[in-house]
Amino acid sequence: MDNLNVKIDSLLKTRQDAMFNYARSTSELIDLGVKIKNKETDDTTVPMSFEPYLEKYNISNLEFEWEAKYKDGSILRQFEGEEQRNFSHIDQERLASISFISNFNWPSEEGRDPRIIIRLNWETGLFEFQNGFINQDTRAYACMEPLAGNKKLILFTRKRFSSSAGEINDQYKEFFPFEDEVFYYNRFVIGYETENGMKALIVMPNGNIEKFEK
């Protein structure tokens, strides 16, 4: 047996496994809603299964933005033209509902509003949904048995950034084009707490909606 052939076969297998694992892990990251940005090309990956992200997304860089509706019918948006608002701008005394609305279209039935909307009715303490993935247990938790008591709004974005330190050996650099990547992962938390507990949901950037526990 030619030992060099054994070595070459072993290296081919290592390389093939690595390429497969790279492709699979990248696909899974993107499906989870992790954005991978290449510093050199400035390209950012987004889930291919969604319709193209709306133009608004390019302004805020967030998959979801909040919108507060007041009892008098007026609306306060997180981003509106040049205006940017945060939690402190929301008047909870006047609140009728608060929503997270997606900046991408969901593959919905024709004729339906394709955006994902998670709306908390501030008066009833119950959630309403349009599009997105939510399992039956979470839906029951969100849509039934509101908490009694004075409500305090919970509304924030959980952000994650991952980037690298270190260097690839010069001898391998020309075969390793990935070192200038940064990974973004945003989640959106909406709900309320009273003296009787907390009721809140966490919205993933891919449209999955889950019960939020601190």
Added chain:
Amino acid sequence: MAATFAWAQTYGTSPGTVASLGISGNLFNYKRTDDATAANYSTNPVTAGQKSYEVWLRGKFTGTFNKIDNVQFWRSTDFSPNTGLSILWAPATPSAYATPVTGANECVSAVPTSDPGTANVRCRGGLASGLVASGYTDYIVTQLSTTSAAAAGDTSLAVFTMNYDES
């Protein structure tokens, strides 16, 4: 854009010089010189068995926000291979800067290697304090510690993660 996050490094004799590193690309390297230049690591290598200079990082937040809190830091992936290499950090995340050293100082334990679940980076001296205006977290101090088993040459990459809540 809501809040904008970037890494900042402080280096040099206390009170130090602050350099903005941005967020992507190879932001810093562990080496035997104390500056904020990633590229000069090869002329200031860490000899196997030694420690690097401490790297004093902070998260810098600017822009429009109500509060930044629940700040968490961990190493998502290790060097590969990692023989003879370990990254230490200062779990107290000090609020006061001290001139970086190559000896045992602030970095007394292994950097977290998974999501800590709760805040592990202080802001304004406390884990629950958060930031309510543009500014910096307290210091995230890390240091590369090597043994004689560390291989010559570059270390490969390690991925670090910053996680926080913004309202």
